Amino acid sequence: MATATAQTLPNDINTRGDVVLEDPIAGREPLVRGGHDFHAVTEMVCKFNEVEVKKTPKSFLAGLSLAGAVATMFFGYVGYLFWEGPGIWGNNNPVGWAWDIVNFVFWVGIGHAGTLISAILYLFRQKWRTSINRYAEAMTIFAVICASMCVALHTGRIWMDYYLFPLPNQMGLWPNFRSPLEWDVFAVNTYFAVSLLFWFTGLVPDFATLRDRATNKWRQRIYGFLALGWRGSMRHWVTYEKAYQILAAFSAPLVLSVHTIVSFDFAVSQLPGWHTTIFPPYFVAGAIFSGFAMVNTLMLPARHFLGLKDLVTVRHLENINKVILLTGTLVGYAYGMEFFVAAYSGNEYEGFTFINRSFGPYWWAYWIMLSCNVVTPQLFWFKKIRTSVGWSFVLSIFVNIGMWFERFVITVTSLHRDFLVSSWDYFVPVTEVFFLLGTFGLFFTLFLLFVRFFPVIAMSEVKGVMPEANPHWEGYGDHGHGHAAHAAAAEVH
Amino acid sequence: MSHAIEKPKDITIPAGSLWAKLPMLGGGAAVIGLGATLAASFGEGRARAMFSYLFAFEAVLAVALGALGWVLIDHTVRASWSTVIKRIAETVAVTLPVFVLLWVPIGTIGFHDLYPWTHEADAVLDRKRWFLSNGFFFGRAALYFVIWSFLSWTLYRTSVKQDTASEGELKGLTHRLWRLSAPGIILYALSQSFQAIDWLMSLQPHWYSTMFGVYYFAASILAFYAFMVLASMGLQRAGVMKTAITTEHFHDMGKFLYGYTVFWAYIAFSQFMLIWYANLPEETVFYMVRNTGGWHYVSYALPVLHFFVPFFFFLSRHVKRNRVALACGAVWTLVMHCVDLYWLVLPNYGTHGEGAHEAVLSVGWTDVAALVGMAGAFLAVFGYFLTKNKVVGINDPRLPESLAHENY
Numbered sequence: 078m079a080t081a082t083a084q085t086l087p088n089d090i091n092t093r094g095d096v097v098l099e100d101p102i103a104g105r106e107p108l109v110r111g112g113h114d115f116h117a118v119t120e121m122v123c124k125f126n127e128v129e130v131k132k133t134p135k136s137f138l139a140g141l142s143l144a145g146a147v148a149t150m151f152f153g154y155v156g157y158l159f160w161e162g163p164g165i166w167g168n169n170n171p172v173g174w175a176w177d178i179v180n181f182v183f184w185v186g187i188g189h190a191g192t193l194i195s196a197i198l199y200l201f202r203q204k205w206r207t208s209i210n211r212y213a214e215a216m217t218i219f220a221v222i223c224a225s226m227c228v229a230l231h232t233g234r235i236w237m238d239y240y241l242f243p244l245p246n247q248m249g250l251w252p253n254f255r256s257p258l259e260w261d262v263f264a265v266n267t268y269f270a271v272s273l274l275f276w277f278t279g280l281v282p283d284f285a286t287l288r289d290r291a292t293n294k295w296r297q298r299i300y301g302f303l304a305l306g307w308r309g310s311m312r313h314w315v316t317y318e319k320a321y322q323i324l325a326a327f328s329a330p331l332v333l334s335v336h337t338i339v340s341f342d343f344a345v346s347q348l349p350g351w352h353t354t355i356f357p358p359y360f361v362a363g364a365i366f367s368g369f370a371m372v373n374t375l376m377l378p379a380r381h382f383l384g385l386k387d388l389v390t391v392r393h394l395e396n397i398n399k400v401i402l403l404t405g406t407l408v409g410y411a412y413g414m415e416f417f418v419a420a421y422s423g424n425e426y427e428g429f430t431f432i433n434r435s436f437g438p439y440w441w442a443y444w445i446m447l448s449c450n451v452v453t454p455q456l457f458w459f460k461k462i463r464t465s466v467g468w469s470f471v472l473s474i475f476v477n478i479g480m481w482f483e484r485f486v487i488t489v490t491s492l493h494r495d496f497l498v499s500s501w502d503y504f505v506p507v508t509e510v511f512f513l514l515g516t517f518g519l520f521f522t523l524f525l526l527f528v529r530f531f532p533v534i535a536m537s538e539v540k541g542v543m544p545e546a547n548p549h550w551e552g553y554g555d556h557g558h559g560h561a562a563h564a565a566a567a568e569v570h
Numbered sequence: 571m572s573h574a575i576e577k578p579k580d581i582t583i584p585a586g587s588l589w590a591k592l593p594m595l596g597g598g599a600a601v602i603g604l605g606a607t608l609a610a611s612f613g614e615g616r617a618r619a620m621f622s623y624l625f626a627f628e629a630v631l632a633v634a635l636g637a638l639g640w641v642l643i644d645h646t647v648r649a650s651w652s653t654v655i656k657r658i659a660e661t662v663a664v665t666l667p668v669f670v671l672l673w674v675p676i677g678t679i680g681f682h683d684l685y686p687w688t689h690e691a692d693a694v695l696d697r698k699r700w701f702l703s704n705g706f707f708f709g710r711a712a713l714y715f716v717i718w719s720f721l722s723w724t725l726y727r728t729s730v731k732q733d734t735a736s737e738g739e740l741k742g743l744t745h746r747l748w749r750l751s752a753p754g755i756i757l758y759a760l761s762q763s764f765q766a767i768d769w770l771m772s773l774q775p776h777w778y779s780t781m782f783g784v785y786y787f788a789a790s791i792l793a794f795y796a797f798m799v800l801a802s803m804g805l806q807r808a809g810v811m812k813t814a815i816t817t818e819h820f821h822d823m824g825k826f827l828y829g830y831t832v833f834w835a836y837i838a839f840s841q842f843m844l845i846w847y848a849n850l851p852e853e854t855v856f857y858m859v860r861n862t863g864g865w866h867y868v869s870y871a872l873p874v875l876h877f878f879v880p881f882f883f884f885l886s887r888h889v890k891r892n893r894v895a896l897a898c899g900a901v902w903t904l905v906m907h908c909v910d911l912y913w914l915v916l917p918n919y920g921t922h923g924e925g926a927h928e929a930v931l932s933v934g935w936t937d938v939a940a941l942v943g944m945a946g947a948f949l950a951v952f953g954y955f956l957t958k959n960k961v962v963g964i965n966d967p968r969l970p971e972s973l974a975h976e977n978y
Binding site: 346 | 648694695696697698700701744745748752756759778779781782783784832836837841843844845847848849852967968977
């Protein structure tokens with residue numbers, strides 16, 4: 078990694094609009110552009126957090142009000158659901174699982190990109206993750222909140238949900254431990270707990286920065302409370318780095334396990350279209366796919382409005398899009414393999430299910446899924462497209478749509494043609510659209526609040542991958558060779 | 571910690587070393603081992619010998635295919651930690667064209683003995699004829715070999731070209747490797763999955779599993795990493811790249827060995843658990859034959875010895891940074907890889923056609939002979955190409971980054 082180029086690039090690609098070709102000889106593109114020093118990074122990230130509450134921009138308030146209104150509508154809808162029961166949905170025999178489960182799988186899938194970025198890319202020492210991990214993790218937490226809402230609300234008698242947990246009770250009733258639905262309860266709860274811890278651990282040094290910069294008492298007290306007495310001493314950093322690595326190691330298997338268990342919800346059954354052995358890795362790939370698309374959907378506007386283009390650069394965007402291309406193609410492999418094996422197996426039921434999926438009454442859902450998940454992401458083969466902000470945003474929306482439809486296709490089309498022809502039905506949603514919309518309101522409300530009050534970029538980690546963090550760094554311009562990228566975050570200060 | 575690490579100079583195989591003799595030694599082993607196996611296939615023991623042959627073929631092919639997949643991925647992710655060992659992997663992969671010859675007995679002598687669908691008929695098999703038919707089967711095999719040979723040969727040649735290329739050409743050659751690798755992954759993924767379906771899954775033609783291609787991939791990349799660790803250490807013993815490949819590189823190889831051990835277990839467990847749970851007869855047949863006649867010992871041993879033992883072994887940082895311990899782990903992984911492939915192939919022996927019986931575990935001498943012969947053939951070609959060119963891509967633009975690689 079050439080440190081000199083970071084400062085001497087004549088035209089910054091983020092302002093120039095076109096993109097430097099990857100050049101193996103010149104080295105790698107810098108992770109932070111624009112010649113900022115540590116202080117400038119802090120200023121950029123904290124700027125929006127430190128706007129006085131009374132001076133919050135009107136446009137932000139408008140966005141928050143809209144999201145908040147939809148979230149409020151969601152809680153109203155939940156009240157309605159309490160009162161009426163799941164009869165307000167289109168679920169019926171044979172389609173007993175529909176949007177409730179579709180929304181759950183959709184949201185829990187989105188969370189996976191955050192964990193992949195924060196844990197797996199950390200273990201792989203992918204330094205570019207530092208600019209995107211914070212809000213990707215936030216996205217994970219909010220997505221898991223939405224997912225747990227969906228799954229908690231789908232049970233019917235919601236006030237009995239505590240039976241999901243193995244609590245001793247006078248009736249001696251226990252959940253069925255052999256059911257993957259029960260494993261889900263544990264998987265999602267573990268996931269939420271570990272993700273939250275991981276996120277919070279990463280936030281501590283940045284909370285301390287906000288505390289130290291605070292200009293009023295309340296701000297100082299609240300951020301001071303959250304910073305847990307962080308002083309930035311060497312001992313703090315050593316402990317912090319160890320804790321961070323251990324949490325990353327704990328989180329890494331969660332990237333796989335949670336969606337694997339979600340896939341078990343379907344795959345342990347004997348239903349054609351649900352029961353197939355490739356489901357676990359296929360669901361995991363799909364989850365990461367949808368999550369990265371959501372990262373783009375959230376990151377591109379945030380980067381624009383908060384002025385973070387030098388921290389979240391086109392290089393980050395390109396990497397994200399490459400992951401989307403990879404995982405989209407993996408999902409395509411799974412679709413193809415399922416279809417092939419349905420034909421190869423010689424099993425009539427398998428064959429029927431897949432033909433019905435693509436050409437039956439729900440053909441439109443299948444083709445939306447296929448074109449949004451497999452076809453359009455292939456555009457990312459072109460460098461022009463995967464480095465274009467506009468294209469990336471549009472294609473990320475396509476992926477969001479496609480991945481919702483994937484879950485719809487899997488859940489509903491496999492059910493609506495039962496083994497018993499007399500019970501065949503065509504599922505139509507009734508009020509479910511408010512359910513889906515409402516979770517989006519909740520998600521965006523939480524996300525906007527996060528953007529307002531939390532540092533959206535992990536300042537301390539970004540500083541750790543800047544050339545200045547290298548112990549051998551002796552100012553700009555005189556060390557254009559050798560290894561620069563060798564700096565533990567412990568050495569930042 | 572110096573700023574510019576000098577490029578290694580010990581990058582060719584010394585004339586007198588064991589590696590230089592590998593083509594001879596491996597060739598000898600191939601002639602004796604494969605010769606004996608094929609000799610056994612003329613006569614009563616034909617089917618048994620051919621099952622041994624297929625097992626050995628797939629077990630060794632996995633290493634070469636794993637290497638091809640690894641090189642493609644390595645280019646695509648623009649990795650640099652691994653540049654110092656990349657030529658070794660390219661050389662493993664470039665043995666793939668030779669597997670055409672090694673495959674011939676499977677498609678000729680053993681064809682009927684191995685694959686019941688070639689001569690049996692029932693309602694289910696009749697519905698599978700569109701895929702499991704002789705012409706299509708051979709056509710697909712040809713296609714796989716064309717893809718593998720093209721990819722591995724082009725990657726190897728382009729990389730070797732960089733050794734003598736001028737400063738100006740280097741960049742273009744690296745870009746060519748990158749451009750080939752990303753689409754190459756798609757060709758690779760499809761061909762390696764379908765070879766697993768054709769040559770392994772169709773041994774039990776009624777059985778099917780969408781996971782099977784992924785299972786073979788997991789096995790092959792794991793076997794490749796184990797081989798890579800041993801090859802790197804072996805080369806250093808012969809005085810090649812003694813300081814260039816550092817503990818840091820071994821540490822990372824160890825991490826991948828650990829990671830893919832977990833990945834293999836994840837795939838194997840998912841496949842088993844879903845089939846066990848749904849309990850559909852057309853799927854459970856795979857585990858049924860592996861649950862009788864002594865095979866159940868192997869079935870129980872695999873998760874313990876191929877997952878739990880290496881999982882706890884490789885977990886430690888000290889193990890990954892200690893050459894002796896890492897070598898032990900790599901040997902262990904390769905042995906378990908062979909057991910895994912043995913468990914995939916051999917239970918099908920004798921369970922179809924005349925005199926069909928329950929699967930019985932009985933290791934025969936042809937198993938050993940075939941494996942030794944196949945490994946010999948592979949090592950001979952590997953040694954030949956390794957001796958022919960430099961052992962490291964000395965002009966690779968990413969080499970300085972790789973030489974300075976450090977874990978922290």
